[in-house]
Amino acid sequence: MTDAIPQVSEHGAVWWGTYPEAGLGTPSGLGEGLWRQTAADAHLALELPTPSFVVAHPDRALLYAISETDDTEVHAIDVSDPEQPRVVSTVLTGGASGCHLLLSGDARTLYVSHYMSGDLAVVQLDEQGMPLADVPAQVFGHEGSGPREDRQEASHAHSAGFGPGGHHVLVADLGTDELRRYAIQQDGLLEDHGIAATLPPGAGPRHFAVRGEWIYVLSELDHRLRALRWDAASGTAAVVFDIASTTAPQRTGDEINDSHVLLATDDVLLLGVRGCDVISVVDLSPEGEPRYRGCFDAGHWPRHFAVVGDRLHVGAERGHEVRTFALADVLALPPEPEVGHIATLPFSTAPLPSPACVVAHPA
Known part of the structure; x- marks a missing residue:
C-alpha cells in the first residue's frame, strides 16, 4: 500500500452510496447515505x-440514488452545491429492494431493477432531469425460479443494461438464470419481448458488460x-465462451x-469476486474470447x-474502506x-462505512 496515489483527481470528486454500517440486511436509516470523496478527504454529505x-445525469448537477428498502424509492439529488446536496424529488417505484439504476443515453428515462420483487420499473424524466411523476410509468414483473432454493426461490432482477445495438433493455435475473428482454420505444x-438468453441452471447472472x-x-x-454472442435478427444471445471468474481461493465469508x-x-x-476478495483482469481477443490473466487484492x-x-x-x-488504484497499474498486471x-x-x-456504489461527479 502507498499514499503516493491521490484518492481522486484534484479536479473532481466521486460520490459513494453506502449501506448501513452494520451491513446489508440490517435496519436502514441509521446514518448511511451519500459520501463525497475528494483529493482531501471522504465525508458524509x-x-x-x-x-x-x-x-x-450527464449534463446537469443531478444524481439519482436508489434506496434499497422494502418500499423502494428513487431520489433525484441536486449537487450544484456539492457541500450541501439536497433531495429535490422522490419516486416510489412499486418494488422491493431496488438495487440498480440504468439511465438512458438521452437522460430521459431511468430503469430500476428490484432484487426481492424481481420488478423492472420505468421512470420518465423531463428535460431538466426531474421525474415526470411520483410513480413509475411502467412496472414489469416476472415469474420463475432456479435450482438454488436459498437464492433462486423467485425472480431477482439484479441489474439492467442496454443490449448490443441499443434497441433493448436486458435484465440480469439472478433468480431465474435469464436475461430478460424489453424493446425500447421512442419515448x-x-x-416486454420475453427472454433473450437462458444461462445454465444455478448460474445466477448478476451484472453484464457489452462490447460490439x-x-x-x-x-x-x-x-x-x-x-454470449448477440443475434440482432432474433434478439437473442447464445453462450460461446465460458471461463472461471478467478483462480484465487476463497479467503473470507461463507461463500x-x-x-x-x-x-x-x-x-x-x-471482474469483482467477493470472498476471494479480488478483482480479476480478463483480456478480450478481437474475436470476443475472454482470457483470464490474473487478479489482485481489492480489499x-x-x-x-x-x-x-x-x-x-x-x-x-x-x-469499510475505498481503495484507489492507478489504472495503468491495473492494466499492466502481469499474467499469474x-x-x-x-x-x-x-x-x-x-x-468509509459499507461502500456499495461509486459514481463520478456530474459535469
Whole structure:
C-alpha cells in the first residue's frame, strides 16, 4: 500500500452510496447515505436510507440514488452545491429492494431493477432531469425460479443494461438464470419481448458488460464469466465462451459471490469476486474470447468499482474502506505466475462505512 496515489483527481470528486454500517440486511436509516470523496478527504454529505446504487445525469448537477428498502424509492439529488446536496424529488417505484439504476443515453428515462420483487420499473424524466411523476410509468414483473432454493426461490432482477445495438433493455435475473428482454420505444417506455438468453441452471447472472455483438455476463452463484454472442435478427444471445471468474481461493465469508463486471478498456474486462476478495483482469481477443490473466487484492468484499479518468475506485464493503488504484497499474498486471496467485498493487485508501456504489461527479 502507498499514499503516493491521490484518492481522486484534484479536479473532481466521486460520490459513494453506502449501506448501513452494520451491513446489508440490517435496519436502514441509521446514518448511511451519500459520501463525497475528494483529493482531501471522504465525508458524509447527505443521509439517505440505504442508497446502494447511484448514477449521474450527464449534463446537469443531478444524481439519482436508489434506496434499497422494502418500499423502494428513487431520489433525484441536486449537487450544484456539492457541500450541501439536497433531495429535490422522490419516486416510489412499486418494488422491493431496488438495487440498480440504468439511465438512458438521452437522460430521459431511468430503469430500476428490484432484487426481492424481481420488478423492472420505468421512470420518465423531463428535460431538466426531474421525474415526470411520483410513480413509475411502467412496472414489469416476472415469474420463475432456479435450482438454488436459498437464492433462486423467485425472480431477482439484479441489474439492467442496454443490449448490443441499443434497441433493448436486458435484465440480469439472478433468480431465474435469464436475461430478460424489453424493446425500447421512442419515448423510452418498454415492451416486454420475453427472454433473450437462458444461462445454465444455478448460474445466477448478476451484472453484464457489452462490447460490439458480445455480452459478457458475470454470474454470482457459479462464479463464471460467459461470453454470449448477440443475434440482432432474433434478439437473442447464445453462450460461446465460458471461463472461471478467478483462480484465487476463497479467503473470507461463507461463500464466494461474484459482484461486478466492468469494461475498463475495449479489450480488458475487470471482474469483482467477493470472498476471494479480488478483482480479476480478463483480456478480450478481437474475436470476443475472454482470457483470464490474473487478479489482485481489492480489499474485503469488493462490491462495486468504476474507472474515473486514470484511476480505478473500489468499494470494499465489509472492509469499510475505498481503495484507489492507478489504472495503468491495473492494466499492466502481469499474467499469474502460478494458479491462484493474488497480486498486490499500490493503492491509496480512505475509511468509509459499507461502500456499495461509486459514481463520478456530474459535469
